[in-house]
Amino acid sequence: MIDYAKALNEAQYAAATCGDGPVLVVAGAGSGKTRTITYRLAWLAEQGVSPESMLLLTFTRKAAQEMLHRAGLLCDHALAGVQGGTFHAFAYGILRRFRPEWLADRPFTVMDSADITAAVKHCKEALGLGKGDRAFPKTQAIVGLLSKARNKELPLAEILQREAFHLLPYADGLTELGRRYDAFRRETGVMDYDDLLFELEALLRHDARAAELLRARYRHILVDEYQDTNLVQARIVRLLAGPEGEAPGNVMAVGDEAQSIYAFRGANVRNILDFPRLFPGARIIRLEENYRSTRPILAVANNLLEHAAESFRKTLFTRREGGSPVRLVTPLSDKSQARLVVERIRELLRTHLPHEIAVLFRAGFHSFALEMALNQAGIAFRKYGGLRYAEAAHVKDVVAFARLLLNPLDMSAFERLAALHEGIGPKTAQKLYEAAASGDTARMGKAFARHAAFRADMEFIESLRARPQAPALTLAAILEQYRPLLELHYPEDWPRRQQALEELLQMAAGYTELDLFLADLALESPEEEEGGEDRITLSTIHSAKGLEWNAVLIIDLVEDRFPSRHALARPEDFEEERRLMYVACTRARQQLDLYAPATLYSRAEQGMTHVNQSPFVREMGPQLAEQWLEGFGGGLRRRESGFGTPAATGGHDLPGGPATSPRAAAGSFRGKERGATPALSDAEDCQLPPEERLSPAPAASPAAPSATRDVAAAPAGGPRLPQGYCRHRIFGRGKVVRQLPPDKVQVNFPGFGLKVILAEYLLMEDA
DNA sequence: TGTTGCTCCCTTTTT
């Protein structure tokens, strides 16, 4: 028997051992939410509840497995049989068994984001929308708007009104397009992510027999991350818990409104606030003590919420003493940020295991520079978020074979395969599809006559369909058939891709049904198992939800990146970014490092562009974090607190302003180390000789081995200038236009024109 | 008419 009272605090104990009826657990970050759910499962099992009647809806399958695993260890009962996973995956499983009527006997497949884009594009072209109109929204933008309208359950016009005012003139066309896309999915037997949820709701509402069966089966429903459910998800939970109008059964919802970060896809914080209304008689239990993070980390997190527009009246507290300070690091550029992060990770690896370290960022592509640096340094990592395995082109090709096998009407799969063959473009692919879908063999024969290779592929698929076998074997056969196409399309790196494809076989090994495997691949990309322990983690913050690490490094904390520039227009979007930052900080147990590079490489500007710190960093008082600046030599030096923080100066400006302090003047100016530099007047605009116009210059030219010299900083007042240079003071902010190896940059100062200056002379601090 | 190759652009977050 487990001593629940001893293992849990009072609130946790109340939640884990509460009796029947609906319960809302409001659980602050790091307050032992997972622990509570784990003990809840064990407690239920101890009470004689059979695992099959427990349903654990979480944000990822991984989270569900983790909780089941831990609960299994606790109670010694194998909790095998507990259903767990995302709403979408759960919905798919149910819909496989209780199929919607409109499908009749046809098979159905789940679309991934690329399929959705392709389908919407197809519909757009079919309707002749936006032809020659450059202002017409791009397909991907349309996909986002359509999905948002469905998720928020609002008319498209209203979404446009709120979020894309400039597209209002297209409201009718886009609404029409939405209807066409709805019809398209039914015609071709596919469902998108939103369909899974709405079809499940429809089933629970309209199929009394199925609803009864499901309610009888799932007597205890636990929903994690409830703040990130949308309206239809909340209704699904409600319907599973019992018919509307009757007292709801056993539902435990766990969430934290301060961690709501999915409003963009229709998640509704109101679900938490409305829980007692939707589930009459609900009890509310609050978990407020933080067990995860040290005080300095909590201070930063609490500070974020204090500045929130809508106060959450939430302050995390901990009884833990001490803890090393949060560090705020200012690298000179995003490139040197990557280098500094690698160095820092090396340092952390001396005291932490790789899997206890994570680097978090706002968007998938923000980690590209870091990924390269880690590869060079030989540090293994795994990345979550951004482009996923199943979205790689070669994986999608192979999956298209399998999908066509299951569903001959799957148009995006068909057209994808067709277009792999030479001489088949979008138009021909479409004609071939129509011929194939018509079922008219004579028409097909004619259409395929000139495309023998593609025809062979189709016949191959038919032969596979004729003799069903284990998914892994089917995929192995497809891989073989696909091999020539792979080599044709990726001559430069097909071996790498081939290897990645072989992983697909490993993943499929445990499955007995091909459609289930494909759905899982689209809905929650399966983990590759091995090697997880000796890799550090790179993750988008969204994908880091619910996880924690000893040391967390957050990079690219600069304006336009974090908060995302898309979030600046509307206050509620900005607030979501703030909660995102809150989530990121509260992932850390012992060490939190914040990185805010002073410049970013920008292709549009053809060089390094100066950027301001993220407002989330600026609003932090200097006492909350130790400040570290990258010097010219690449090392870090400490900025004493009390010194003007970037918040006070409004960010780092380029040269201008008064001469600097003696302390700054003692900074490590090292321009003279590199020998004589040609005389250069900075008073006039410089005409660049043609051979110097190689923009953008690689940072790591032999003469400038350190990436930190991209844009180095030097105090304007102190050090002696190299011979031949004269000082020229320019007020205001400049933009680095291009680098001129080895040590100069071209800077555009509004009102002063282009200047070529020594890279070291970009003033970063004390402006 | 349709395919292919080129350039410019941009690149949020997820199921």
Place this chain on the structure above:
DNA sequence: GGGAGCAACA
């Protein structure tokens, strides 16, 4: 690493 738009070719 694409998507979209444009121009050249079959």
